[in-house]
Each structure stands twice: as C-alpha cells, then as structure tokens.
Amino acid sequence: MAHSAHTEHAAPAILAEVNPAPLPRAILVENNRSFNWVTEKICGIIEGPTPRWWWISFAVSCFIASFTVLGIVYLVSTGVGVWGHANPVNWAWDIVNFVFWIGIGHAGTLISAILCLLRQKWRTSINRAAEAMTIFAVVCAGIFPVFHVGRVWFAVWPGYLFPVPNANAIWPNFRSPLEWDVFAVSTYGTVSVLFWYIGLIPDLAVLRDRFLKTGNKVKSALYGFFAMGWRGSNRHWSNYEMAYLILAGISTPLVLSVHTIVSFDFAVSLIPGWHTTIFPPYFVAGAIFSGFGMVLTLMLPLRAIFRLEDLITQYHIDCMCKIILATGTIVGYAYGIEFFIAWYGSNPYEGFAFINRAFGHYAWAYWIMITCNVITPQFFWFKKVRQNIVLVWILSIFVNVGMWFERFVIIVTSLARDYLPSSWGYYSPSAVEIFTFFGTFGVFGVLFLLFIRFLPIMPMAELKAVMPQADPHAGHGDSKH
Amino acid sequence: MADSIYGLMARFDSASEIFHAAKKVRDAGFKNWDCITPFPIHGLDGAMGVRRSHVPKFSLVGGLAGFTTGMSMIWFTGAFDYPLIVGGKPYFSPLFAFPIAYELTILFTAFATIAGMFILNWLPQHYHPVLKSDQITRGLDDTFYVVIEARDPKFDLIRAKALLTQSGAKEISELEA
Structure with a gap:
C-alpha cells in the first residue's frame, strides 16, 4: 500500500560526521515566483497590445528584407553573373553566408538537444527562442544554396539538388559532399521545426484555453488547432516526454553531423587550406560559438524589453558566456593547430596558404577574424565582464562578425591563391551580393519578430517543471501553496 | 446515475499533493483514470502505475x-x-x-x-470532457487534477468521491459526458 516517501531519502550517517558545506543549486527562476506568474508573464506578452517598438522594428526589418527580395529577383531574372564570382573564386559570399547562417542555428539545437541530454536545467528559459532562431537561421541559410543555381526551379525540378530525374535521366551525384549537404541541411531544418513544434504543443493549449475564456474564438481556434487537443493528461505526458527525449537524442548526432558535412564541402576537396581533417570538429565548435553569440544578441534585448530578469537570470548569462569562452578557445586552438600542421606537414602549398592568409591580400580579414574570435571571448573569464549586460551584448556582436569573417577567410583566401600563380585572383563582392546578404538580416528579423508576437517565447511547461515547487518531494506538509 | 457523467475531477493544489493522491487512486485499483498537470511531474508515472512509453x-x-x-x-x-x-x-x-x-x-x-x-x-482529439470543463485553464496553469472516469469497472460515485476527499482533494466536480 502507500508507503511513506520519507524513508527513501534517509541521509547516510557519515554526513552528520563530516558536515559537508551546503552547495546550493542555482536558482533558475528568481524571486520565488509561482506557476501562475510564469503563465501570466509569458502569455501576457502575446495577449497584450502590440507595442510601438514592435511595429517600428517590424517595418525596419521588412525594409531590410526587401534588399534580399530585390537581390534575388535581379539574380534570377538576369543570371548568376550578377554576383562577384569569377575564376578562381567561384565560391564566395553565397557559401560564406550559407555557412554563417547554418552555424548560427547550431546553438539552438545545442541548447534544446544536447543540454537536455546533459540535464542542464538552465536551458529551459532560452530554448524556445533559441530553437526559433535555429529555424529562421536555416531559412536564411537555405536562400543561398537554392538561389546560387541561378534558375532556381532547377534546384527542385529537374533535380540539381534533390533526387528527381532530369531531362537526361541522370541522378544527382551522391558521391559529392554537396549532395550530402542537401540532405543534411534539409533534414536539419525539418527536424528543428518538428522539435520546436512538439515543444510548443502544451503551451499552445494554454493559449487556446485563455483565449477561449476571454471570448476570442478565432485565436482560440487557431491556437487550438495546433495544440491538437492537448489536455495536460499525465498519460500523454508520459509518451510526450519519451518522444521529446528521443528527439533530443537524435538531434544531438544531427547537429554534430550537419556542420561536419558542411565542413566536408571543403575538407573533401583538394584546395590547400581546405583539405584538412581538423575541419569537422573545428566547424562544429565554431558553429556553436557563433550561435551562442547570436542567442545573446537576441535574448539580452528581449530580457530588457519584456522584463524577464527573473527567468533569464545572471546565472543563465554566465552559462552562455562560459560556453562562448569554451568554444571560442577551441576555435582559437584550431587556428593554431592549422598553422602547426601546415608547417609540420611540409606541404609547400599548404604552408603558403596559411602564410598567405595571415599576411597576404586578405590579411585584413584574417586579423578581424582573430581579433573577434580569439580575443573577444577571453574577456568572459572575468565575472565583472559577464555581469555587465551591455558589454556582453557588444561582445556577442563581435563574435557574430568574427565568425562571418572566419568563413570568408577560409573560403576566399584559399580559392584566390591555389596551386598555379597564373590563375590567382582577387575577389570582391558585387553590390547585388552585398544587398542579398544584408537583406537576410531583415528576413531573420521579420520572422523573429512574428515569433515573439504570436508564440510563447519561453516553454512554460518546462519552466514550471524546473521550479522548486514542481518537485513532488519538495515540501511535505509545508507546501508553499 | 453514474451513466450520465463522464467522471469525477478532483482539484489538488500542489505537485506533492497530487503525487500522493495518485498513489492512493492507483492502489484503490482504478484503471480508467488520469492526472491533469500543467507540466510533467517527476515520478508521477510511477505513482500512477503508468508503464514505460512505447x-x-x-x-x-x-x-x-x-x-x-x-x-x-x-x-x-x-x-x-x-x-x-x-x-x-x-x-x-x-x-x-x-x-x-x-x-x-x-x-x-x-x-x-x-x-x-x-x-x-490519440491526438489530435479536439473534443474531450476534460477540455469542456472550465477548470482546464487552471489545470494547464498552476493546478493539478485527478480525473476518474465513470466507465471504470470499480467506479462508484459515492465511494470514488470519498476516496478523492480522503486523498486530500480540495474540490470535486462531476464532468459532463
């Protein structure tokens, strides 16, 4: 029959003797808030009137996004020649921007999947927004490989990217890492959306019922449709949690494989500076580094605007800064090892490629990269820096800039100076390329603003589950309710 | 009498209360019953006797x-x-x-x-007696409910009510089918 839970938690006798110092668990929700406070706070953002800053930001984002639209329309109607690519640099900003955006997405999956498996409970207050960031970053990334084929319909039909037989009945070349990339990125985008949606279901149900109560039947029906009739049943939670765990379990190898395969685009080729085995781990670390930079860039303003200090605490910011520090240091180490191997490998072309990166025509880009990626994160060793929110935000921007330049340095310097001096060149982007890339920030902004206006920016159910009141063994008899 | 209702919905105010109530309902031998919680409660599957997910x-x-x-x-x-x-x-x-x-x-x-x-x-299931109750808004917010269905062979309105009261339910209501 029902037995007492007290006996299960009897402390070992030795503890009384050694009297260990208490190690408090980090508080994830400050000020001892109630469950209802969380619901009101998160739903209040959606239910309240649209703030003026939102409309202003939305208008600005739409304007910026129009640059991408114009750039793409011009590209498709004229041809890929409108981009600045020419021999020998036939891959340039398009793939730089693609890798940049894909990399940013990786932090979202890291937070939602890897930190879930590692039971890092602090992920709960940032995972929803970070996953949204992932999806929107993949959208921005996808623009470049799809449109770099020029006549974009050829990507799908007759199948330059996807395996649909073309006019000569030839299939895509599955031996090529570029084809692997198509599958990696489309799988990544799809699984990210699925994972995000599954996380949203319980929260959409909350909004459904709240809108029904206030008489807004249209919104209630819309949220209700996507909530799938969720009713908080524990028999459902049991399957739900298992599904969530499995999705986290498969997203972890997925996120690692995506940037690994992206790095294969380079590592499998024979270009000096690309043909290195260090690329997969180095790219993954760089991706997580840049992604956390973007998470901070987005979350710190949200925290200030919506007064979310109780949910995104200093502890959360500390954790993110430390991940940036760790991954940034890995990236810096990889830069060093690349140089070492270039020298140690005694391949003159490889050696030249690296000397050329640091001291050649593109040295300016190389030193921007080193400054932003190697020096910037080192500031996060200091608690004073991590506690200065404005400074953290500025440093996070530097991380984003640095990681864009990393891809630029890897891709452009290696192609501009390969084996034969007779085929050397210097690449500069065309105005169309610059516009298209600039506009993707607007595309991202539009999507992210729509997200924070219409969807709960934090997973309410998960937040509640990490609060101290959620532990059924927490307060026998002296429950705070 | 019991034919006209879907079941009983009993309110509990904290995670530990529903955890202990779930054990009692499980030990009373009910099969068609459920807990409504705003978030997954650690260990509640065991307390309810729910088997590992398939x-x-x-x-x-x-x-x-x-x-x-x-x-x-x-x-x-x-x-x-x-x-x-x-x-x-x-x-x-x-x-x-x-x-x-x-x-x-x-x-x-x-x-x-x-x-x-x-x-x-069995999702999507947009109609459900629990969803028709206006208590569901709180059930997805900060309150916990045990629902015992009338179709359970052991269901008897008076005895089920007594069990829920004895388990510490703050409020018991009947759900329309």
Whole structure:
C-alpha cells in the first residue's frame, strides 16, 4: 500500500560526521515566483497590445528584407553573373553566408538537444527562442544554396539538388559532399521545426484555453488547432516526454553531423587550406560559438524589453558566456593547430596558404577574424565582464562578425591563391551580393519578430517543471501553496 | 446515475499533493483514470502505475526505414538505374552513401517518433470532457487534477468521491459526458 516517501531519502550517517558545506543549486527562476506568474508573464506578452517598438522594428526589418527580395529577383531574372564570382573564386559570399547562417542555428539545437541530454536545467528559459532562431537561421541559410543555381526551379525540378530525374535521366551525384549537404541541411531544418513544434504543443493549449475564456474564438481556434487537443493528461505526458527525449537524442548526432558535412564541402576537396581533417570538429565548435553569440544578441534585448530578469537570470548569462569562452578557445586552438600542421606537414602549398592568409591580400580579414574570435571571448573569464549586460551584448556582436569573417577567410583566401600563380585572383563582392546578404538580416528579423508576437517565447511547461515547487518531494506538509 | 457523467475531477493544489493522491487512486485499483498537470511531474508515472512509453518502438522502425531508404536510394540511382562513372569512384559504396543514409535515419526517426506520440496519445482529439470543463485553464496553469472516469469497472460515485476527499482533494466536480 502507500508507503511513506520519507524513508527513501534517509541521509547516510557519515554526513552528520563530516558536515559537508551546503552547495546550493542555482536558482533558475528568481524571486520565488509561482506557476501562475510564469503563465501570466509569458502569455501576457502575446495577449497584450502590440507595442510601438514592435511595429517600428517590424517595418525596419521588412525594409531590410526587401534588399534580399530585390537581390534575388535581379539574380534570377538576369543570371548568376550578377554576383562577384569569377575564376578562381567561384565560391564566395553565397557559401560564406550559407555557412554563417547554418552555424548560427547550431546553438539552438545545442541548447534544446544536447543540454537536455546533459540535464542542464538552465536551458529551459532560452530554448524556445533559441530553437526559433535555429529555424529562421536555416531559412536564411537555405536562400543561398537554392538561389546560387541561378534558375532556381532547377534546384527542385529537374533535380540539381534533390533526387528527381532530369531531362537526361541522370541522378544527382551522391558521391559529392554537396549532395550530402542537401540532405543534411534539409533534414536539419525539418527536424528543428518538428522539435520546436512538439515543444510548443502544451503551451499552445494554454493559449487556446485563455483565449477561449476571454471570448476570442478565432485565436482560440487557431491556437487550438495546433495544440491538437492537448489536455495536460499525465498519460500523454508520459509518451510526450519519451518522444521529446528521443528527439533530443537524435538531434544531438544531427547537429554534430550537419556542420561536419558542411565542413566536408571543403575538407573533401583538394584546395590547400581546405583539405584538412581538423575541419569537422573545428566547424562544429565554431558553429556553436557563433550561435551562442547570436542567442545573446537576441535574448539580452528581449530580457530588457519584456522584463524577464527573473527567468533569464545572471546565472543563465554566465552559462552562455562560459560556453562562448569554451568554444571560442577551441576555435582559437584550431587556428593554431592549422598553422602547426601546415608547417609540420611540409606541404609547400599548404604552408603558403596559411602564410598567405595571415599576411597576404586578405590579411585584413584574417586579423578581424582573430581579433573577434580569439580575443573577444577571453574577456568572459572575468565575472565583472559577464555581469555587465551591455558589454556582453557588444561582445556577442563581435563574435557574430568574427565568425562571418572566419568563413570568408577560409573560403576566399584559399580559392584566390591555389596551386598555379597564373590563375590567382582577387575577389570582391558585387553590390547585388552585398544587398542579398544584408537583406537576410531583415528576413531573420521579420520572422523573429512574428515569433515573439504570436508564440510563447519561453516553454512554460518546462519552466514550471524546473521550479522548486514542481518537485513532488519538495515540501511535505509545508507546501508553499 | 453514474451513466450520465463522464467522471469525477478532483482539484489538488500542489505537485506533492497530487503525487500522493495518485498513489492512493492507483492502489484503490482504478484503471480508467488520469492526472491533469500543467507540466510533467517527476515520478508521477510511477505513482500512477503508468508503464514505460512505447514511443521508442516507433522510433526504431522509423530509423531502420530511414537508413534502408538512404542506402537503397543511392544504390538504385547510382548502380542500378543509371550507372555513371564519376571521378573514377565505384557505382555504389556504403561509405559515400553513409552520410545521406545517416541523415535519413534521423529524419525518419523524428517523423516516426512524433507519429508514435500522436498515435499513442490519440491526438489530435479536439473534443474531450476534460477540455469542456472550465477548470482546464487552471489545470494547464498552476493546478493539478485527478480525473476518474465513470466507465471504470470499480467506479462508484459515492465511494470514488470519498476516496478523492480522503486523498486530500480540495474540490470535486462531476464532468459532463
């Protein structure tokens, strides 16, 4: 029959003797808030009137996004020649921007999947927004490989990217890492959306019922449709949690494989500076580094605007800064090892490629990269820096800039100076390329603003589950309710 | 009497209260009953006697299907339908086919997992007596409910009410079918 839970938690006798110092668990929700406070706070953002800053930001984002639209329309109607690519640099900003955006997405999956498996409970207050960031970053990334084929319909039909037989009945070349990339990125985008949606279901149900109560039947029906009739049943939670765990379990190898395969685009080729085995781990670390930079860039303003200090605490910011520090240091180490191997490998072309990166025509880009990626994160060793929110935000921007330049340095310097001096060149982007890339920030902004206006920016159910009141063994008899 | 109602819905105000109430309802031998909670409570499955989820079986089938699809698609296109020598490489090799088979394993597993979750939970189910109750708003916010269905063979209105009261329910209401 029902037995007492007290006996299960009897402390070992030795503890009384050694009297260990208490190690408090980090508080994830400050000020001892109630469950209802969380619901009101998160739903209040959606239910309240649209703030003026939102409309202003939305208008600005739409304007910026129009640059991408114009750039793409011009590209498709004229041809890929409108981009600045020419021999020998036939891959340039398009793939730089693609890798940049894909990399940013990786932090979202890291937070939602890897930190879930590692039971890092602090992920709960940032995972929803970070996953949204992932999806929107993949959208921005996808623009470049799809449109770099020029006549974009050829990507799908007759199948330059996807395996649909073309006019000569030839299939895509599955031996090529570029084809692997198509599958990696489309799988990544799809699984990210699925994972995000599954996380949203319980929260959409909350909004459904709240809108029904206030008489807004249209919104209630819309949220209700996507909530799938969720009713908080524990028999459902049991399957739900298992599904969530499995999705986290498969997203972890997925996120690692995506940037690994992206790095294969380079590592499998024979270009000096690309043909290195260090690329997969180095790219993954760089991706997580840049992604956390973007998470901070987005979350710190949200925290200030919506007064979310109780949910995104200093502890959360500390954790993110430390991940940036760790991954940034890995990236810096990889830069060093690349140089070492270039020298140690005694391949003159490889050696030249690296000397050329640091001291050649593109040295300016190389030193921007080193400054932003190697020096910037080192500031996060200091608690004073991590506690200065404005400074953290500025440093996070530097991380984003640095990681864009990393891809630029890897891709452009290696192609501009390969084996034969007779085929050397210097690449500069065309105005169309610059516009298209600039506009993707607007595309991202539009999507992210729509997200924070219409969807709960934090997973309410998960937040509640990490609060101290959620532990059924927490307060026998002296429950705070 | 018991035919006209769907069941009883009893309110509890904290996670530990519903945890202990769930144990009592389980030990009383009920089968068709449930807990409504705003978030998954750690250990409540055990307290309710809910068995381990069957979702992983769906995932396994999905994963195997994905891997097979990837490998066979690449074999079919490269070695069977239109063999074409590219870069002096073999028509088919599991090595170059692996990255895509790996990605499809994950893709199919994700779809199968979610399908499994929906199938096992009988979702979408937009109509349910619990959803008709206006208490559901609080049940997804900060309150916890035990629902005992009238179709349970052990269900007897008066005795079920007594059990819930004895388990510490703050308020008991009857749910319309």
